[in-house]
Amino acid sequence: MVYNFSAGPAMLPVEVMQQAQAEFCNFNDLGVSVMELSHRSSDYIAVAAQAEQDLRDLMQIPDNYKVLFLQGGGRGQFAALAFNLMGKNAKADYIVTGQWSQSAIAEAEKVGTVRVLDGFAAASEQGPRALASEWDLDPQAAYVHYCTNETVEGVEYSFVPDTGDVPLIADMSSTILSRPIDVTKFGLIYAGAQKNIGPSGLAVVIVREDLLNQACPQTPAIMDYAAMAKSDSMLNTPPTYAWYLAGLVFKWLKREGGLEAMGKRNKAKAELLYSYVDASNFYSNNVHPDARSWMNIPFQLTDESLNEAFLAQAKAEGLLALKGHRIVGGMRASVYNAMPIEGVQALVDFMDKFAKQHA
Numbered sequence: 001m002v003y004n005f006s007a008g009p010a011m012l013p014v015e016v017m018q019q020a021q022a023e024f025c026n027f028n029d030l031g032v033s034v035m036e037l038s039h040r041s042s043d044y045i046a047v048a049a050q051a052e053q054d055l056r057d058l059m060q061i062p063d064n065y066k067v068l069f070l071q072g073g074g075r076g077q078f079a080a081l082a083f084n085l086m087g088k089n090a091k092a093d094y095i096v097t098g099q100w101s102q103s104a105i106a107e108a109e110k111v112g113t114v115r116v117l118d119g120f121a122a123a124s125e126q127g128p129r130a131l132a133s134e135w136d137l138d139p140q141a142a143y144v145h146y147c148t149n150e151t152v153e154g155v156e157y158s159f160v161p162d163t164g165d166v167p168l169i170a171d172m173s174s175t176i177l178s179r180p181i182d183v184t185k186f187g188l189i190y191a192g193a194q195k196n197i198g199p200s201g202l203a204v205v206i207v208r209e210d211l212l213n214q215a216c217p218q219t220p221a222i223m224d225y226a227a228m229a230k231s232d233s234m235l236n237t238p239p240t241y242a243w244y245l246a247g248l249v250f251k252w253l254k255r256e257g258g259l260e261a262m263g264k265r266n267k268a269k270a271e272l273l274y275s276y277v278d279a280s281n282f283y284s285n286n287v288h289p290d291a292r293s294w295m296n297i298p299f300q301l302t303d304e305s306l307n308e309a310f311l312a313q314a315k316a317e318g319l320l321a322l323k324g325h326r327i328v329g330g331m332r333a334s335v336y337n338a339m340p341i342e343g344v345q346a347l348v349d350f351m352d353k354f355a356k357q358h359a
Ligand code: PMP
Pocket: 008, 072, 073, 074, 075, 076, 100, 147, 149, 150, 151, 152, 171, 172, 173, 174, 192, 193, 200, 201
């Protein structure tokens, strides 16, 4: 048994992979692969529309939001959202909590003026800082951008920031579909697909309709939300296979009980690993307890000289891709929806065995 803890592209539900394999060469008895269907064919349009409907059902997306299936992954949206939202008012506030919220800024600065806000509260004592819940926001900003889950640092919001009348834009790449959220609190939600949705390259955008009238004139057509909404994300040839696979994942999520069930499962997985790490002197996690991610769990070995041995032994036991991001170092276990609790238990058992071997 292999458990893949990759941060993305990440493991997908095995049932989804098996279904894709079973119908790979002969989709719906058409004698061809879904990959070979024209995006204009009624067979493919049905696949695309069903995927959108299932995502709407799962996330309870209201009718005044458009759902787009676009190319260019998460980073493509760093640029697209700035082009689409800064046409009337070229300034925005960006809350920074780590690597990905920081990376989004560089694209927005090509389009308008960005104000950078520290996402962490002032330190009140020694130790990791908590997330801030109040900022000095600009009421005239076109939007406020933040990242709900920092994939690299393992920092996740357990609340939705209140930005008043200024539209809230969220990068949910590494946490979308992992627990229920209230879509109505957001102007726009986007996510690269390769963690909780499907194959990389695809991005899902959920955008409130009233925000579709403020694009910069130079917005490239394939990034233009209004044009994409009008053409059902088929202005150009969409990433048809990735969209189909996303649809299989959405069906799987529905069968598994939807986002309520996912939330419970993900909470239990995270608690299992954090509680083991906290009780150990051999491992540590230095994220504030209120900001710990359910999806990406970094941990350090107290004796860093054991890192390579840890990774090699873990891999030999079928626990893959545990190396932490180079910025943070140490280890990172990404435990997206497709990771069963058995995988987290196997990791904890291995960590305990390794710690005892090197005590
Ligand atoms: N945002 C977040 C939170 C991410 O984790 C990632 C990728 N790891 C990105 C954006 C960028 O996504 P992509 O590589 O698809 O452009």
